[in-house]
Amino acid sequence: MVYKLKAWKIPQGTAGSKGKTLFNLLPLKNYQSISSIMPLPENENEWKKLYVIFTTQKGKIRKNSLEDFSNIQSTGKIAMKLDQDDKIIGVKICREDQDIILSTILGKCIRFKSKKLRIFKGRSSKGIKGIELSSEDKVISLSVVDAVDINPKVAKSLLKNGSADKAKKSEVVAKQKYILSITENGFGKRTSFYDYRVTNRGGKGIIGIVNSARNGNVSASFPVDEGDEIILSTDKGKVIRCAVKEIRIAGRNTQGVRVFKLSGEEKVVSAIKIDDNFS
Numbered sequence: 001m002v003y004k005l006k007a008w009k010i011p012q013g014t015a016g017s018k019g020k021t022l023f024n025l026l027p028l029k030n031y032q033s034i035s036s037i038m039p040l041p042e043n044e045n046e047w048k049k050l051y052v053i054f055t056t057q058k059g060k061i062r063k064n065s066l067e068d069f070s071n072i073q074s075t076g077k078i079a080m081k082l083d084q085d086d087k088i089i090g091v092k093i094c095r096e097d098q099d100i101i102l103s104t105i106l107g108k109c110i111r112f113k114s115k116k117l118r119i120f121k122g123r124s125s126k127g128i129k130g131i132e133l134s135s136e137d138k139v140i141s142l143s144v145v146d147a148v149d150i151n152p153k154v155a156k157s158l159l160k161n162g163s164a165d166k167a168k169k170s171e172v173v174a175k176q177k178y179i180l181s182i183t184e185n186g187f188g189k190r191t192s193f194y195d196y197r198v199t200n201r202g203g204k205g206i207i208g209i210v211n212s213a214r215n216g217n218v219s220a221s222f223p224v225d226e227g228d229e230i231i232l233s234t235d236k237g238k239v240i241r242c243a244v245k246e247i248r249i250a251g252r253n254t255q256g257v258r259v260f261k262l263s264g265e266e267k268v269v270s271a272i273k274i275d276d277n278f279s
Contacts, residue, residue, distance in 0.1 A: 002072060005026060035088045036091040038052075040093075048065070050093050050095060051093070051095070052064050053144070055089055055102060055142040056080075057086055060126055060127040060128065060129065063114070063117040063118070063120060064119065064120050077123070078124065080124075080126070081125060081126050089142065090141060093144075097146070098144050099146070100112055101144075101179065101193075106134070106211045107207055107211035107215075109206060109207075110203055110205035112200055116201065128202075132205075140221070141220060145193055146177070150194075176192060176193075177224070177225060178192060179192075179208065179223055180221065180271070181208055181221045182259060182271040183209065184269070185216040186232075186258055186262045187255060187258055188209075188247055188257070189248055189249070189250040190224060191251060192249070206252065207252050208221060210255045215255055215256065216267070219268045219271060220271035230244060233270040234262065
């Protein structure tokens with residue numbers, strides 16, 4: 001189900017307050033829980049140029065026109081059919097010229113073009129396979145990044161070795177983004193998104209971060225810029241805010257470094273990027 005809510009209806013709290021239950025704000029049934037929150041563009045005229053991507057824990061993906069969700073009654077609207085043991089883990093707005101990245105708890109990821117996904121006309125289908133998962137694995141994040149027309153090998157070479165072609169190097173640097181990966185044991189790293197090659201959807205993917213006894217499972221993975229800040233939250237209610245530039249850049253097939261020192265059995269359960277408007 002999908003529900004629509006004006007942001008001002010959500011009560012403002014402090015860092016120490018417990019917040020208000022969403023059961024008081026939305027007509028949820030007692031067996032329902034919120035799996036994804038997505039801000040909508042204020043100008044509804046833009047909606048016809050945009051798409052909404054749904055991703056499930058079992059690796060299914062579906063693309064609809066955002067206009068399919070322009071009229072949502074207060075009682076909600078059916079958004080997607082799911083298998084009994086599946087659930088939605090991410091919903092994002094994207095354009096045709098962007099790429100999709102799916103990341104899993106065991107550190108795998110896959111990147112493919114949004115325009116290669118067919119547009120579903122209805123809201124009652126289960127979608128199509130986005131990534132092939134091992135029996136123990138599940139998808140934990142959906143990211144949308146801008147597509148680039150620069151060969152990834154050329155881009156990596158320019159960043160590493162420099163080039164006589166200053167204009168080309170400037171273009172590569174200007175379009176540079178990183179994929180930040182954070183694990184449940186408080187380790188993380190950022191990797192150039194040029195390292196994530198574009199393939200077809202439905203494959204087994206490549207390693208995004210090493211899943212090890214030290215790292216634990218992956219808690220979050222999403223695109224960041226050098227100047228961004230993030231907030232990490234633990235299952236004990238602790239939060240930490242840190243600058244992305246303080247987290248080391250490393251290749252995909254690495255473990256990363258400690259980002260958050262945890263105590264006892266504490267685990268990182270969430271990481272979010274702070275929006276520029278609120279920093």
